[in-house]
Amino acid sequence: QQQVKQSPQSLIVQKGGISIINCAYENTAFDYFPWYQQFPGKGPALLIAIRPDVSEKKEGRFTISFNKSAKQFSLHIMDSQPGDSATYFCAASIGGAQKLVFGQGTRLTINP
Amino acid sequence: SAVISQKPSRDICQRGTSLTIQCQVDSQVTMMFWYRQQPGQSLTLIATANQGSEATYESGFVIDKFPISRPNLTFSTLTVSNMSPEDSSIYLCSVDSSYGYTFGSGTRLTVV
Numbered sequence: 057q058q059q060v061k062q063s064p065q066s067l068i069v070q071k072g073g074i075s076i077i078n079c080a081y082e083n084t085a086f087d088y089f090p091w092y093q094q095f096p097g098k099g100p101a102l103l104i105a106i107r108p109d110v111s112e113k114k115e116g117r118f119t120i121s122f123n124k125s126a127k128q129f130s131l132h133i134m135d136s137q138p139g140d141s142a143t144y145f146c147a148a149s150i151g152g153a154q155k156l157v158f159g160q161g162t163r164l165t166i167n168p
Numbered sequence: 169s170a171v172i173s174q175k176p177s178r179d180i181c182q183r184g185t186s187l188t189i190q191c192q193v194d195s196q197v198t199m200m201f202w203y204r205q206q207p208g209q210s211l212t213l214i215a216t217a218n219q220g221s222e223a224t225y226e227s228g229f230v231i232d233k234f235p236i237s238r239p240n241l242t243f244s245t246l247t248v249s250n251m252s253p254e255d256s257s258i259y260l261c262s263v264d265s266s267y268g269y270t271f272g273s274g275t276r277l278t279v280v
Contacts, residue, residue, distance in 0.1 A: 099271035158211045
């Protein structure tokens with residue numbers, strides 16, 4: 057019930073392509089869904105987040121698509137760049153200032 | 169967003185010893201979270217630390233092994249006690265700021 061399942065585990069995309077990472081959850085009480093980007097040797101950095109009252113949120117080249125009925129959400133990176141190569145984590149939480157439950161992570165590689 | 173400073177950034181420790189990790193935030197926060205990230209893995213919550221009360225530990229983590237202090241609203245420590253090689257991980261603190269959950273850069277611990 058508390059799990060967030062993320063796929064794929066690794067992803068290779070050509071420069072300029074679209075990177076898509078998917079997550080699924082079971083607990084319908086989750087109401088906050090952030091995505092984090094982590095570079096080697098660094099802590100995760102918040103990329104973009106969404107709440108279940110909207111189906112899509114876009115910030116620059118990053119878009120979250122949210123499907124409440126399917127209990128799935130995904131991250132789309134448009135015009136992927138080599139600098140986007142990192143590990144991406146989806147997460148979910150219930151309410152404000154509560155613990156995050158993380159997906160397993162996706163190692164993204166953008167080939168130049 | 170809140171700025172988190174974690175010390176030390178990395179350490180190599182002998183088994184059987186203890187290491188205390190410090191987390192300093194540049195603003196007052198109610199809750200601080202401690203996570204563990206094992207090599208190549210996702211983040212797992214160890215405990216939640218509220219100022220003025222005992223920390224709340226997640227299943228699989230106990231206070232004797234991971235004692236936590238929270239003396240004020242900007243500071244917390246996590247001690248990894250009686251270390252074994254299995255404790256080799258990155259330990260991260262996190263806070264919920266107005267921008268969302270922010271993470272420190274982490275402490276990379278190697279136990280030999």
